[in-house]
Amino acid sequence: MITGKDIKRGTVASSDIRNGSLKGRDVKNGSLLGQDFAAGELPQGEQGPPGDRGPKGDTGTTGDRGPSNALFTGSNVISAPAGSYTFVANLSAHSVGAVSNSICSVDFSGTGVSSTSSNGFQADVPANGDVPGTVIGSFTVNTPGTITATASCSGGASATNLGVLLTAVGSLSL
Numbered sequence: 001m002i003t004g005k006d007i008k009r010g011t012v013a014s015s016d017i018r019n020g021s022l023k024g025r026d027v028k029n030g031s032l033l034g035q036d037f038a039a040g041e042l043p044q045g046e047q048g049p050p051g052d053r054g055p056k057g058d059t060g061t062t063g064d065r066g067p068s069n070a071l072f073t074g075s076n077v078i079s080a081p082a083g084s085y086t087f088v089a090n091l092s093a094h095s096v097g098a099v100s101n102s103i104c105s106v107d108f109s110g111t112g113v114s115s116t117s118s119n120g121f122q123a124d125v126p127a128n129g130d131v132p133g134t135v136i137g138s139f140t141v142n143t144p145g146t147i148t149a150t151a152s153c154s155g156g157a158s159a160t161n162l163g164v165l166l167t168a169v170g171s172l173s174l
Contacts (some may be wrong), residue, residue: 102157111145
């Protein structure tokens, strides 16, 4: 009988061994690697712990600019591109003498401005008094240009302290 001690290292090739002649007891424990097995022959092990967090990714591309806001204060004149706008205007109705049922509104004018629409507010203004109010509305600029916000009150009252927040509708921006 020939034993392993009788065979010199490397003298037996795989072609010298008949298929099925080796059993598990003939293979040294720990000597086989995962690559020695066909897919699906080894059972799946337990899931390992989570790995370290990867490096931060590249900065993404810049998206489209969203609607912008413009605040009219002081001169109440700005340049605006074509587009549709909404506005919220805060102002005060002022009168030297008492005025009842004064209606205050805000209008936009300038190159290419059309279709101003607003709600206005009604005020009973005491003598030498101010009544604050808010006007909400919208308008369209057909061609880019300079636009002016003008506030007015009826019945002898005057509009003062006008401040307007203007917002472009959709993806237009100022």
